[in-house]
Amino acid sequence: MTTPLALKVNGNAVSVQVEPRTLLVQLLRETLRLTGTHVGCDTGQCGACTVHLDGRAVKSCTMLAVQAAGCEITTIEGVAAPSGDLHPMQAAFKEHHGLQCGFCTPGMVMNAIDLARSKADLSEAEVRGGLDGNLCRCTGYQNIVKAVLAGAAAMRS
Amino acid sequence: MYTFDYARPESLKDVATALRKQGEAKLLAGGQSLVQALRLRLAHPPALVDLQAIPELRGIAVANNVVSVGAMTRHAEVAASREIQRAIPALAKLAAGIGDRQVRNQGTIGGSLANADPGADYPAAVLGLGANIVTNKREIPADKFFLGLFETALKPGELIVRVDFPLPLRAGYAKFRNPASRFALVGVFVCDTTSGVRVAVTGAGPCVFRAKRMEKVLAKDFTPQAVEKIVLPAEGLNTDIHAQADYRAHLVTVMAQRAVEAAAKL
Ligand SMILES: Cc1cc2nc3c(=O)[nH]c(=O)nc-3n(C[C@H](O)[C@H](O)[C@H](O)COP(=O)(O)OP(=O)(O)OC[C@H]3O[C@@H](n4cnc5c(N)ncnc54)[C@H](O)[C@@H]3O)c2cc1C
Ligand code: FES
Ligand code: FES
Numbered sequence: 027m028t029t030p031l032a033l034k035v036n037g038n039a040v041s042v043q044v045e046p047r048t049l050l051v052q053l054l055r056e057t058l059r060l061t062g063t064h065v066g067c068d069t070g071q072c073g074a075c076t077v078h079l080d081g082r083a084v085k086s087c088t089m090l091a092v093q094a095a096g097c098e099i100t101t102i103e104g105v106a107a108p109s110g111d112l113h114p115m116q117a118a119f120k121e122h123h124g125l126q127c128g129f130c131t132p133g134m135v136m137n138a139i140d141l142a143r144s145k146a147d148l149s150e151a152e153v154r155g156g157l158d159g160n161l162c163r164c165t166g167y168q169n170i171v172k173a174v175l176a177g178a179a180a181m182r183s
Numbered sequence: 184m185y186t187f188d189y190a191r192p193e194s195l196k197d198v199a200t201a202l203r204k205q206g207e208a209k210l211l212a213g214g215q216s217l218v219q220a221l222r223l224r225l226a227h228p229p230a231l232v233d234l235q236a237i238p239e240l241r242g243i244a245v246a247n248n249v250v251s252v253g254a255m256t257r258h259a260e261v262a263a264s265r266e267i268q269r270a271i272p273a274l275a276k277l278a279a280g281i282g283d284r285q286v287r288n289q290g291t292i293g294g295s296l297a298n299a300d301p302g303a304d305y306p307a308a309v310l311g312l313g314a315n316i317v318t319n320k321r322e323i324p325a326d327k328f329f330l331g332l333f334e335t336a337l338k339p340g341e342l343i344v345r346v347d348f349p350l351p352l353r354a355g356y357a358k359f360r361n362p363a364s365r366f367a368l369v370g371v372f373v374c375d376t377t378s379g380v381r382v383a384v385t386g387a388g389p390c391v392f393r394a395k396r397m398e399k400v401l402a403k404d405f406t407p408q409a410v411e412k413i414v415l416p417a418e419g420l421n422t423d424i425h426a427q428a429d430y431r432a433h434l435v436t437v438m439a440q441r442a443v444e445a446a447a448k449l
Protein backbone atom coordinates (compact mmCIF):
# COMPACT_ATOMS: atom_id res chain seq x y z
CA MET A 27 0.00 0.00 0.00
CA THR A 28 1.33 3.43 -0.88
CA THR A 29 0.79 6.75 0.79
CA PRO A 30 1.13 10.30 -0.59
CA LEU A 31 4.28 12.15 0.45
CA ALA A 32 5.04 15.84 -0.07
CA LEU A 33 8.39 17.41 0.79
CA LYS A 34 10.98 19.76 -0.66
CA VAL A 35 14.18 18.45 -2.17
CA ASN A 36 16.90 20.94 -3.09
CA GLY A 37 14.32 23.71 -3.12
CA ASN A 38 11.88 21.90 -5.41
CA ALA A 39 8.47 20.72 -4.24
CA VAL A 40 8.18 16.95 -4.61
CA SER A 41 4.92 15.05 -4.48
CA VAL A 42 5.05 11.26 -4.78
CA GLN A 43 3.33 8.04 -3.73
CA VAL A 44 5.59 5.83 -1.61
CA GLU A 45 5.36 2.69 0.45
CA PRO A 46 5.88 3.59 4.12
CA ARG A 47 8.83 1.17 4.20
CA THR A 48 10.74 3.22 1.58
CA LEU A 49 13.96 4.59 3.06
CA LEU A 50 14.70 8.26 2.47
CA VAL A 51 17.83 7.28 0.54
CA GLN A 52 15.77 5.02 -1.74
CA LEU A 53 13.39 7.86 -2.49
CA LEU A 54 16.31 10.13 -3.34
CA ARG A 55 18.29 7.67 -5.44
CA GLU A 56 15.67 5.44 -7.01
CA THR A 57 12.60 7.63 -7.38
CA LEU A 58 14.16 11.08 -7.79
CA ARG A 59 17.36 9.77 -9.46
CA LEU A 60 19.54 11.92 -7.20
CA THR A 61 22.36 9.40 -7.13
CA GLY A 62 24.95 11.71 -5.55
CA THR A 63 23.82 10.44 -2.16
CA HIS A 64 25.62 7.12 -1.70
CA VAL A 65 24.95 3.92 0.24
CA GLY A 66 28.09 2.43 1.74
CA CYS A 67 26.78 0.11 4.42
CA ASP A 68 23.81 -1.71 5.84
CA THR A 69 24.20 -0.63 9.44
CA GLY A 70 24.00 3.16 9.63
CA GLN A 71 27.69 3.52 10.24
CA CYS A 72 29.45 4.87 7.13
CA GLY A 73 27.72 8.24 6.63
CA ALA A 74 27.96 8.10 2.79
CA CYS A 75 24.20 8.72 2.71
CA THR A 76 24.31 11.96 4.75
CA VAL A 77 21.83 14.67 3.66
CA HIS A 78 20.35 17.71 5.39
CA LEU A 79 16.90 17.40 6.91
CA ASP A 80 15.72 20.93 7.69
CA GLY A 81 19.40 21.87 7.85
CA ARG A 82 20.55 19.05 10.16
CA ALA A 83 22.93 16.38 8.85
CA VAL A 84 21.23 12.97 9.08
CA LYS A 85 21.78 9.53 7.60
CA SER A 86 19.19 9.03 4.87
CA CYS A 87 19.56 5.22 5.10
CA THR A 88 18.44 5.26 8.72
CA MET A 89 15.13 6.98 8.29
CA LEU A 90 11.96 6.41 6.34
CA ALA A 91 10.99 8.75 3.52
CA VAL A 92 7.63 9.37 5.23
CA GLN A 93 9.45 10.74 8.29
CA ALA A 94 10.59 13.63 6.06
CA ALA A 95 7.04 14.59 5.00
CA GLY A 96 6.70 18.38 5.12
CA CYS A 97 10.46 18.81 5.55
CA GLU A 98 13.18 20.33 3.45
CA ILE A 99 15.90 17.97 2.21
CA THR A 100 19.20 19.12 0.74
CA THR A 101 21.44 16.63 -1.04
CA ILE A 102 24.91 17.05 -2.52
CA GLU A 103 23.22 18.02 -5.83
CA GLY A 104 21.71 21.03 -4.06
CA VAL A 105 24.73 22.74 -2.52
CA ALA A 106 26.53 24.33 -5.50
CA ALA A 107 25.44 27.78 -6.67
CA PRO A 108 22.90 27.90 -9.53
CA SER A 109 25.75 29.22 -11.71
CA GLY A 110 27.52 25.91 -11.19
CA ASP A 111 30.19 27.37 -8.89
CA LEU A 112 31.09 24.81 -6.26
CA HIS A 113 30.04 25.32 -2.65
CA PRO A 114 33.06 26.54 -0.63
CA MET A 115 33.20 23.15 1.13
CA GLN A 116 33.20 21.28 -2.20
CA ALA A 117 35.89 23.63 -3.51
CA ALA A 118 37.99 22.99 -0.39
CA PHE A 119 37.78 19.20 -0.88
CA LYS A 120 38.99 19.68 -4.46
CA GLU A 121 41.74 22.11 -3.50
CA HIS A 122 43.08 20.05 -0.56
CA HIS A 123 42.77 16.59 -2.14
CA GLY A 124 40.10 15.59 0.36
CA LEU A 125 39.15 12.61 -1.79
CA GLN A 126 40.56 9.73 -3.72
CA CYS A 127 37.83 7.40 -5.05
CA GLY A 128 35.18 9.94 -4.03
CA PHE A 129 32.66 7.42 -2.70
CA CYS A 130 32.51 8.91 0.80
CA THR A 131 32.75 12.52 -0.43
CA PRO A 132 29.07 13.50 -0.77
CA GLY A 133 28.41 12.40 2.81
CA MET A 134 31.60 14.03 4.07
CA VAL A 135 30.73 17.34 2.40
CA MET A 136 27.12 17.35 3.66
CA ASN A 137 28.17 16.59 7.23
CA ALA A 138 31.02 19.11 7.03
CA ILE A 139 28.71 21.91 5.88
CA ASP A 140 26.40 21.31 8.84
CA LEU A 141 29.39 21.01 11.19
CA ALA A 142 30.83 24.33 9.96
CA ARG A 143 27.47 26.04 10.45
CA SER A 144 27.14 24.66 13.99
CA LYS A 145 30.21 26.40 15.40
CA ALA A 146 32.61 29.15 14.40
CA ASP A 147 36.35 28.49 14.66
CA LEU A 148 36.37 24.70 14.68
CA SER A 149 39.54 23.12 16.03
CA GLU A 150 41.17 20.17 14.32
CA ALA A 151 39.99 17.92 17.17
CA GLU A 152 36.43 19.15 16.74
CA VAL A 153 36.55 18.40 13.03
CA ARG A 154 37.86 14.88 13.69
CA GLY A 155 35.17 14.29 16.29
CA GLY A 156 32.54 15.82 14.01
CA LEU A 157 33.43 13.32 11.28
CA ASP A 158 32.96 10.30 13.60
CA GLY A 159 29.94 9.23 11.56
CA ASN A 160 31.68 9.27 8.18
CA LEU A 161 34.04 6.51 7.09
CA CYS A 162 36.61 6.83 4.31
CA ARG A 163 38.44 3.76 3.03
CA CYS A 164 40.97 5.67 0.91
CA THR A 165 42.42 8.86 2.24
CA GLY A 166 43.46 8.24 5.82
CA TYR A 167 41.44 11.36 6.71
CA GLN A 168 44.40 13.82 6.86
CA ASN A 169 43.37 15.77 3.78
CA ILE A 170 39.68 15.51 4.60
CA VAL A 171 40.34 17.24 7.91
CA LYS A 172 42.43 19.88 6.13
CA ALA A 173 39.66 20.40 3.58
CA VAL A 174 36.95 20.74 6.23
CA LEU A 175 38.99 23.31 8.19
CA ALA A 176 39.63 25.31 5.00
CA GLY A 177 36.03 24.93 3.80
CA ALA A 178 34.69 26.08 7.16
CA ALA A 179 36.94 29.14 7.05
CA ALA A 180 35.83 29.89 3.48
CA MET A 181 32.16 29.59 4.49
CA ARG A 182 32.67 32.23 7.16
CA SER A 183 34.33 34.76 4.86
CA MET B 184 11.89 -4.78 5.25
CA TYR B 185 8.34 -6.07 5.55
CA THR B 186 5.47 -3.70 4.76
CA PHE B 187 3.64 -1.72 7.43
CA ASP B 188 1.17 1.14 7.74
CA TYR B 189 2.26 4.57 8.89
CA ALA B 190 0.46 7.21 10.94
CA ARG B 191 1.58 10.58 12.26
CA PRO B 192 -0.92 11.61 14.96
CA GLU B 193 -0.84 15.14 16.36
CA SER B 194 -1.94 14.57 19.95
CA LEU B 195 -1.32 12.04 22.72
CA LYS B 196 -5.00 11.14 22.56
CA ASP B 197 -4.68 10.22 18.89
CA VAL B 198 -1.59 8.11 19.65
CA ALA B 199 -3.58 6.17 22.22
CA THR B 200 -6.39 5.68 19.70
CA ALA B 201 -3.96 4.50 17.03
CA LEU B 202 -2.37 2.03 19.47
CA ARG B 203 -5.76 0.73 20.56
CA LYS B 204 -6.80 0.16 16.94
CA GLN B 205 -3.60 -1.67 16.10
CA GLY B 206 -2.32 -3.48 19.19
CA GLU B 207 0.92 -4.64 17.58
CA ALA B 208 1.83 -1.19 16.25
CA LYS B 209 5.20 0.26 17.23
CA LEU B 210 6.03 3.83 18.15
CA LEU B 211 8.56 5.60 15.92
CA ALA B 212 10.79 8.34 17.37
CA GLY B 213 14.04 9.15 15.52
CA GLY B 214 14.23 5.73 13.93
CA GLN B 215 17.94 5.35 14.69
CA SER B 216 17.39 1.97 16.32
CA LEU B 217 13.97 0.99 14.98
CA VAL B 218 14.72 1.53 11.27
CA GLN B 219 17.83 -0.63 11.66
CA ALA B 220 15.72 -3.31 13.34
CA LEU B 221 13.12 -3.12 10.55
CA ARG B 222 15.81 -3.43 7.89
CA LEU B 223 17.24 -6.52 9.58
CA ARG B 224 13.69 -7.86 9.99
CA LEU B 225 14.30 -8.10 13.73
CA ALA B 226 11.08 -6.11 14.08
CA HIS B 227 8.08 -6.48 11.81
CA PRO B 228 5.20 -4.43 13.21
CA PRO B 229 2.03 -4.08 11.13
CA ALA B 230 2.04 -0.32 11.71
CA LEU B 231 4.27 2.51 12.89
CA VAL B 232 2.97 5.47 14.88
CA ASP B 233 5.34 8.41 14.36
CA LEU B 234 5.63 10.68 17.44
CA GLN B 235 7.30 13.66 15.73
CA ALA B 236 4.20 15.87 15.47
CA ILE B 237 3.22 15.81 19.16
CA PRO B 238 4.17 19.08 20.85
CA GLU B 239 3.92 17.72 24.45
CA LEU B 240 6.84 15.38 23.78
CA ARG B 241 9.32 18.15 22.99
CA GLY B 242 11.33 20.63 24.97
CA ILE B 243 13.64 21.12 27.91
CA ALA B 244 12.64 22.89 31.14
CA VAL B 245 14.50 23.53 34.38
CA ALA B 246 12.36 24.40 37.41
CA ASN B 247 12.20 23.51 41.13
CA ASN B 248 15.51 21.63 41.02
CA VAL B 249 14.27 19.33 38.28
CA VAL B 250 15.45 19.15 34.68
CA SER B 251 12.61 17.90 32.46
CA VAL B 252 13.45 16.58 29.02
CA GLY B 253 10.64 15.73 26.57
CA ALA B 254 10.78 12.21 25.09
CA MET B 255 11.26 13.48 21.52
CA THR B 256 14.16 15.75 22.46
CA ARG B 257 17.09 14.84 20.25
CA HIS B 258 20.54 14.00 21.65
CA ALA B 259 22.02 17.06 19.87
CA GLU B 260 19.48 19.34 21.60
CA VAL B 261 20.39 18.00 25.06
CA ALA B 262 24.10 18.33 24.28
CA ALA B 263 23.69 21.95 23.11
CA SER B 264 21.24 23.08 25.81
CA ARG B 265 22.74 25.90 27.86
CA GLU B 266 20.25 25.13 30.65
CA ILE B 267 21.35 21.50 30.89
CA GLN B 268 25.02 22.41 30.58
CA ARG B 269 24.54 24.65 33.61
CA ALA B 270 22.25 22.38 35.68
CA ILE B 271 23.69 18.90 34.99
CA PRO B 272 26.82 19.27 32.85
CA ALA B 273 27.45 15.50 32.97
CA LEU B 274 24.12 14.91 31.21
CA ALA B 275 24.93 17.33 28.38
CA LYS B 276 28.35 15.74 28.02
CA LEU B 277 26.88 12.24 27.92
CA ALA B 278 24.45 13.28 25.16
CA ALA B 279 27.33 14.84 23.19
CA GLY B 280 29.12 11.48 23.23
CA ILE B 281 26.29 9.35 21.84
CA GLY B 282 27.03 7.81 18.43
CA ASP B 283 28.00 10.49 15.92
CA ARG B 284 26.64 13.89 14.87
CA GLN B 285 24.13 12.46 12.42
CA VAL B 286 22.78 10.00 15.00
CA ARG B 287 22.56 12.79 17.61
CA ASN B 288 20.67 14.95 15.10
CA GLN B 289 17.91 12.38 14.82
CA GLY B 290 17.91 10.03 17.85
CA THR B 291 15.82 10.90 20.92
CA ILE B 292 16.01 10.29 24.66
CA GLY B 293 12.60 8.57 24.71
CA GLY B 294 13.65 6.19 21.96
CA SER B 295 16.93 5.40 23.66
CA LEU B 296 15.27 4.60 27.01
CA ALA B 297 12.41 2.57 25.53
CA ASN B 298 14.90 0.62 23.45
CA ALA B 299 17.09 -0.18 26.50
CA ASP B 300 20.09 -1.32 24.50
CA PRO B 301 22.61 -2.89 26.91
CA GLY B 302 25.31 -0.48 25.65
CA ALA B 303 23.21 2.70 25.51
CA ASP B 304 24.39 5.82 27.34
CA TYR B 305 21.18 7.50 28.56
CA PRO B 306 20.12 4.62 30.84
CA ALA B 307 23.28 5.28 32.89
CA ALA B 308 22.29 8.92 33.44
CA VAL B 309 18.67 8.06 34.19
CA LEU B 310 19.56 5.41 36.76
CA GLY B 311 22.58 7.30 38.09
CA LEU B 312 20.67 10.51 38.68
CA GLY B 313 17.61 8.64 39.98
CA ALA B 314 15.32 10.22 37.38
CA ASN B 315 11.60 9.65 37.00
CA ILE B 316 10.23 8.44 33.68
CA VAL B 317 6.87 10.09 33.09
CA THR B 318 4.58 8.16 30.75
CA ASN B 319 1.06 8.83 29.48
CA LYS B 320 -0.14 6.58 32.34
CA ARG B 321 2.15 7.03 35.38
CA GLU B 322 5.58 7.93 36.73
CA ILE B 323 8.19 5.19 36.84
CA PRO B 324 11.28 5.65 39.05
CA ALA B 325 14.50 4.74 37.24
CA ASP B 326 15.16 1.94 39.75
CA LYS B 327 12.01 0.18 38.48
CA PHE B 328 12.30 0.99 34.76
CA PHE B 329 15.10 -1.18 33.33
CA LEU B 330 14.20 -4.86 33.65
CA GLY B 331 16.64 -6.68 31.37
CA LEU B 332 18.09 -7.00 27.90
CA PHE B 333 16.01 -4.62 25.73
CA GLU B 334 13.31 -4.92 28.40
CA THR B 335 11.65 -2.07 30.32
CA ALA B 336 8.66 -1.60 32.60
CA LEU B 337 6.66 0.02 29.75
CA LYS B 338 3.34 -1.73 29.12
CA PRO B 339 1.60 -2.05 25.75
CA GLY B 340 -0.05 1.26 24.89
CA GLU B 341 2.26 3.15 27.22
CA LEU B 342 4.67 5.79 25.94
CA ILE B 343 7.33 7.95 27.52
CA VAL B 344 6.27 11.61 27.65
CA ARG B 345 9.28 13.07 29.44
CA VAL B 346 12.10 12.35 31.87
CA ASP B 347 12.48 14.34 35.11
CA PHE B 348 16.05 14.52 36.42
CA PRO B 349 16.55 15.78 40.00
CA LEU B 350 19.55 18.12 40.31
CA PRO B 351 22.58 16.36 41.82
CA LEU B 352 25.27 17.99 43.95
CA ARG B 353 27.73 16.80 41.34
CA ALA B 354 27.81 14.07 38.72
CA GLY B 355 30.18 12.60 36.15
CA TYR B 356 30.12 10.09 33.31
CA ALA B 357 32.94 8.14 31.73
CA LYS B 358 32.55 5.77 28.82
CA PHE B 359 34.87 3.36 27.08
CA ARG B 360 33.32 3.40 23.68
CA ASN B 361 33.29 0.63 21.17
CA PRO B 362 35.36 2.21 18.41
CA ALA B 363 33.12 0.82 15.65
CA SER B 364 29.59 1.25 17.01
CA ARG B 365 30.27 4.12 19.49
CA PHE B 366 28.06 2.40 22.07
CA ALA B 367 29.48 1.94 25.57
CA LEU B 368 31.64 -1.14 25.98
CA VAL B 369 31.34 0.05 29.56
CA GLY B 370 30.01 3.37 30.85
CA VAL B 371 29.78 4.51 34.47
CA PHE B 372 27.70 7.40 35.75
CA VAL B 373 28.36 8.60 39.31
CA CYS B 374 26.15 11.06 41.13
CA ASP B 375 26.53 12.68 44.52
CA THR B 376 23.28 13.81 46.19
CA THR B 377 22.18 14.97 49.62
CA SER B 378 20.77 11.48 50.23
CA GLY B 379 23.84 9.53 49.14
CA VAL B 380 25.89 8.47 46.12
CA ARG B 381 24.53 6.56 43.14
CA VAL B 382 26.67 4.64 40.66
CA ALA B 383 25.09 3.28 37.46
CA VAL B 384 26.89 0.94 35.07
CA THR B 385 25.92 0.47 31.42
CA GLY B 386 27.40 -1.79 28.76
CA ALA B 387 28.61 -4.39 31.24
CA GLY B 388 25.42 -6.35 31.97
CA PRO B 389 22.17 -7.24 30.18
CA CYS B 390 20.91 -3.80 31.18
CA VAL B 391 22.06 -0.86 33.26
CA PHE B 392 22.54 -1.62 36.99
CA ARG B 393 23.79 0.03 40.18
CA ALA B 394 27.17 -0.76 41.73
CA LYS B 395 26.16 -0.62 45.39
CA ARG B 396 29.59 -1.41 46.85
CA MET B 397 31.03 1.56 45.03
CA GLU B 398 28.15 3.75 46.22
CA LYS B 399 28.93 2.87 49.84
CA VAL B 400 32.60 3.74 49.73
CA LEU B 401 32.06 6.90 47.66
CA ALA B 402 29.51 8.15 50.18
CA LYS B 403 32.37 8.27 52.72
CA ASP B 404 35.16 9.31 50.39
CA PHE B 405 34.23 10.79 47.00
CA THR B 406 37.61 10.26 45.33
CA PRO B 407 38.83 8.08 42.44
CA GLN B 408 41.13 6.24 44.89
CA ALA B 409 38.14 5.08 46.93
CA VAL B 410 36.92 2.82 44.08
CA GLU B 411 40.31 1.86 42.72
CA LYS B 412 40.32 -1.56 44.41
CA ILE B 413 36.65 -2.43 43.88
CA VAL B 414 36.28 -4.92 41.04
CA LEU B 415 32.86 -6.36 40.23
CA PRO B 416 32.61 -10.16 39.94
CA ALA B 417 32.82 -11.04 36.23
CA GLU B 418 30.05 -13.58 36.63
CA GLY B 419 26.86 -12.37 34.90
CA LEU B 420 28.62 -9.66 32.92
CA ASN B 421 28.50 -9.63 29.12
CA THR B 422 30.94 -11.58 27.01
CA ASP B 423 30.85 -11.01 23.25
CA ILE B 424 33.20 -10.52 20.31
CA HIS B 425 34.08 -7.07 21.63
CA ALA B 426 35.13 -7.93 25.19
CA GLN B 427 35.16 -10.71 27.78
CA ALA B 428 33.31 -10.42 31.07
CA ASP B 429 36.48 -10.06 33.18
CA TYR B 430 37.75 -7.27 30.92
CA ARG B 431 34.41 -5.49 31.28
CA ALA B 432 34.64 -5.89 35.08
CA HIS B 433 38.07 -4.26 34.94
CA LEU B 434 36.70 -1.43 32.77
CA VAL B 435 33.93 -0.73 35.29
CA THR B 436 36.56 0.05 37.92
CA VAL B 437 38.55 2.27 35.56
CA MET B 438 35.48 4.12 34.25
CA ALA B 439 34.18 4.60 37.80
CA GLN B 440 37.46 6.30 38.76
CA ARG B 441 37.30 8.54 35.70
CA ALA B 442 33.65 9.40 36.33
CA VAL B 443 34.41 10.43 39.94
CA GLU B 444 37.32 12.48 38.69
CA ALA B 445 35.07 14.18 36.11
CA ALA B 446 32.41 14.89 38.75
CA ALA B 447 34.93 16.28 41.22
CA LYS B 448 36.18 18.75 38.59
CA LEU B 449 32.80 20.42 38.10
C1 LIG C 1 25.52 4.41 14.13
C2 LIG C 1 24.80 4.48 15.43
C3 LIG C 1 25.52 4.70 16.58
C4 LIG C 1 24.87 4.80 17.83
N1 LIG C 1 25.64 5.00 18.94
C5 LIG C 1 25.04 5.09 20.14
C6 LIG C 1 25.79 5.33 21.33
O1 LIG C 1 27.01 5.50 21.31
N2 LIG C 1 25.14 5.39 22.51
C7 LIG C 1 23.79 5.26 22.59
O2 LIG C 1 23.24 5.35 23.67
N3 LIG C 1 23.04 5.05 21.49
C8 LIG C 1 23.63 4.97 20.27
N4 LIG C 1 22.86 4.75 19.15
C9 LIG C 1 21.40 4.61 19.29
C10 LIG C 1 20.75 5.97 19.25
O3 LIG C 1 21.04 6.69 20.42
C11 LIG C 1 19.23 5.92 19.05
O4 LIG C 1 18.86 7.25 18.86
C12 LIG C 1 18.38 5.41 20.18
O5 LIG C 1 18.76 4.16 20.62
C13 LIG C 1 16.93 5.28 19.72
O6 LIG C 1 16.33 6.53 19.65
P1 LIG C 1 15.36 6.91 18.47
O7 LIG C 1 14.75 8.18 18.83
O8 LIG C 1 16.06 6.84 17.18
O9 LIG C 1 14.23 5.77 18.60
P2 LIG C 1 13.58 4.77 17.55
O10 LIG C 1 14.63 4.01 16.85
O11 LIG C 1 12.58 5.48 16.73
O12 LIG C 1 12.80 3.81 18.56
C14 LIG C 1 13.48 2.90 19.39
C15 LIG C 1 12.46 2.09 20.22
O13 LIG C 1 11.84 2.91 21.20
C16 LIG C 1 10.43 2.94 21.06
N5 LIG C 1 10.02 4.31 21.39
C17 LIG C 1 10.46 5.45 20.80
N6 LIG C 1 9.98 6.54 21.43
C18 LIG C 1 9.21 6.09 22.46
C19 LIG C 1 8.44 6.74 23.48
N7 LIG C 1 8.38 8.06 23.58
N8 LIG C 1 7.77 5.96 24.37
C20 LIG C 1 7.85 4.60 24.30
N9 LIG C 1 8.55 3.93 23.34
C21 LIG C 1 9.23 4.67 22.43
C22 LIG C 1 10.18 2.49 19.63
O14 LIG C 1 8.92 1.87 19.50
C23 LIG C 1 11.32 1.52 19.40
O15 LIG C 1 11.00 0.25 19.91
C24 LIG C 1 23.47 4.66 17.90
C25 LIG C 1 22.73 4.46 16.73
C26 LIG C 1 23.37 4.38 15.50
C27 LIG C 1 22.56 4.17 14.26
S1 FES D 1 24.67 4.07 3.98
FE1 FES D 1 26.11 3.78 5.58
S2 FES D 1 25.32 5.13 7.08
FE2 FES D 1 23.86 5.30 5.52
S1 FES E 1 37.77 8.78 -0.95
FE1 FES E 1 37.39 6.68 -1.25
S2 FES E 1 36.15 6.23 0.49
FE2 FES E 1 36.77 8.23 0.90
